[in-house]
Amino acid sequence: MVEATDVSLGGETAKALVAKFTLAASGFVATILFARELGPTAFGGYYLLFALTKIADRPLNGWASASKKRFSETTKQRKEVVGAQWGFTVIWLLFMTSVSFLFHEHLITYTGLATAPVLFLLLLATESNYEAFDRVLKARGLISVATWTDAIRSYLTLPLQLLLVIAGFGAAGLAYGLAGATVLTFPILLFYLKVRPTLPSSRTVRSLWEYAKYSIPTEFFATLYSRFDVMLLGLLLTPSAAGQYEVAAMLTLPATFIATLAASGLMPRVSKLTSESKPVAQEISNTLSFASILAVPIFFGALAFPTALVITVYGGEFEAAAPLLVVLAIYRIISTQTTVLRKSINGLDHPSVNMRISAIALSFNIILGIILTIRFGAVGVIIATIFAECLIYVSTSYFIKQKIHGVTLVxxxxxxxxxxxxxxxxxxxxxxxxxxxxxxxxxxxxxxxxxxxxxxxxxxxxxxxxxxxxxxxxxxxxxxxxxxxxxxx
Structure with a gap:
């Protein structure tokens, strides 16, 4: 069986990057069509719901991070690891069903979508479960396979969403389309995983929990941190402001591609090498060197003509996204570096460090974000996030330098x-x-x-x-x- 250290990280990243741009092209076209068709309010309402789903699925993905870590370390308990992932998924979905029922009115009011509770559970059962098993597959180092599978899913999502929106489902059609495409492509992940689940032993569950008890809160803090901007805009301002933010976020999203892909492959690689007492400094340094290679030109391009870019692509209704575009592009440069550092810390088997850093950064971001949003509007919440991301960078880089000798940051x-x-x-x-x-x-x-x-x-x-x-x-x-x-x- 192929292991994470058996493949070239650069080669896998390059192949995955082609898939990532293929995927992004589909998603980019979709956002243009749907933003123009639905308008800022309905478009923003869907992304508010999606943000809530991403918060609710953090235990699933935190457990998946533990599965990824243990999966990369040994071949002996892999069937049990996958079985434990399935078991945790079922338990969590049952719990969230009751939560959705209790808070269904709040979901509808916050998002402005009448079917928000149903859509919430649908996305949790499909999209979130897909993301969890995608992580386990990447533990084998096959990031290009995982990314190409996601690209196929993206190309199925667009026509399904388009048909449903045209049919009159509105923003709900976006959720139905994504769920349908996910169901169709999920078997591909299972095929390449090549592991049949078995009932996990108590020893395997304890091993997973020893990691997951840190990775779950870390995932929660990190995702709440990353989704905090749009959620706060929906809370303090309007769904329309959230829609403006999502437009700017989509235009700068390609900045993250190399960092995200390389870090996904770096984590199991560092894990495997560390378990074999082999050096990892050069692996981390080299990934940091190229993590921002797309983020840098995207920032300078956004700085050159932000208003013209937003209006030409999304239309005059989204002109307010122009200043958000520039500030988000600054954030992307910093985040591409922190993505690599945080995944490296996970690979070194120190999830508790990431958990503490995430908690501190989130607290800082919430306090400063509320203050700056009230004072400066939508751009204020992104400025607060930039300061919080700088805090994460300083903290993670300090830990890496203390733990691994010879890592080059800049x-x-x-x-x-x-x-x-x-x-x-x-x-x-x-x-x-x-x-x-x-x-x-x-x-x-x-x-x-x-x-x-x-x-x-x-x-x-x-x-x-x-x-x-x-x-x-x-x-x-x-x-x-x-x-x-x-x-x-």
């Missing part, structure tokens, strides 16, 4: 990416002064020039990037091109 490749981004910004801003964005053609031209400039400059100045791309294309490892210590990306 590397030359990262500085080269920032330099290439600055050159791109100057170039695009200058051209934008002569070419106002009045159509998709103008926007496409500016985006092409910006991406081309960034890519050309970065390839020109970065030996490390050229080596990395070469190694991935040849299907080999980077140690063929550089002296020790080994760079395996």
């Amino acid at each position: 590397s030359r490749p990262l500085l080269e990416q920032i330099g290439a981004g600055l050159i791109m910004f100057v170039t695009v801003s200058g051209i934008h002064g002569f070419i106002p964005v009045q159509s998709w053609v103008d926007l496409s031209l500016l985006l092409t020039i910006g991406a081309g400039t960034y890519g050309f400059v970065l390839l020109l100045i970065s030996d490390r990037l050229r080596y990395t791309i070469g190694s991935i294309l040849r299907g080999s490892r980077l140690e063929q091109f550089v002296p020790k210590p080994v760079l395996r990306w």
Whole structure:
């Protein structure tokens, strides 16, 4: 059976990245269609419901993080690990059914959706369960398989959602479409997992709980932290403000792709190497070097023409998302680094550290977020999140440096990416002064020039990037091109 250390992290990330962009293209088209069709209020209401679902499913995914960790360590209890994941899923869904029944009126009032309780349970049983088993599959290191499966799900989701929205289901059609596509693609995950569940022993359950008792609250704190912005906007402002936020979030989402994919593969890799008493510093350093390679140009591009970008893509109703776009792009750069650091800490078998950091950051974000949202509106909650993310970065990087000798946090490749981004910004801003964005053609031209400039400059100045791309294309490892210590990306 293929293990996490048997595959190239860079190669798997590259293959998964293609799938991720394929998936994102579908999702991006979908948000444009549905945002224009439903308007900010109904569009925001759906994402408020989705945010609540993501909070409610954290125990499922926290237990899945424990399953991923134990699955990556040994082959002996894998059937029991998968069986325990199924058992926990059933128990949690039964519990949340009663919670949804008790608070059904609050769900309807908060989201503005009449069928919110039913949609909540439907998403929890399908989307959240899919995400949990997706994590277990990634414990084998097959992040490209998992991501391509998710891409297939995305391409099934779009037509189903479109048909249901056109049929008159409104925002509820988005939930029904996602649930239907998830049911159709879930068997693919189980096929590649290649493990039949068995009844877990008490020893296996205890082993999982020793990790899950930290990973579950960590997942809760981290997700509440990541979804806090949109939830607070729905609470203090309106569903329309939440819709504006989601538009800005979708436009900056590609910034996270490499960091998310690489970190997913890094966690079981670090876990496996650590269990074998092998060094992991270079694995972490190299992943940090390239985690923000997409976030940097997206920030400088958003800074160059935010209003034109938002209006051209989503329409004039969403013009208020323009300032949110720029501030969110700043947050994405920081979060791509913290994603890698947090997954590395999990791989080192210290989930309690992430739990404490997440709790502190969430508390800080809640207090500052409420204050700044009341004072500055929607942009205030994102500013608060940036400060909280900086707190996470300082805390996680300090722990990693104390625990692992030789980890490089700010590397030359990262500085080269920032330099290439600055050159791109100057170039695009200058051209934008002569070419106002009045159509998709103008926007496409500016985006092409910006991406081309960034890519050309970065390839020109970065030996490390050229080596990395070469190694991935040849299907080999980077140690063929550089002296020790080994760079395996």
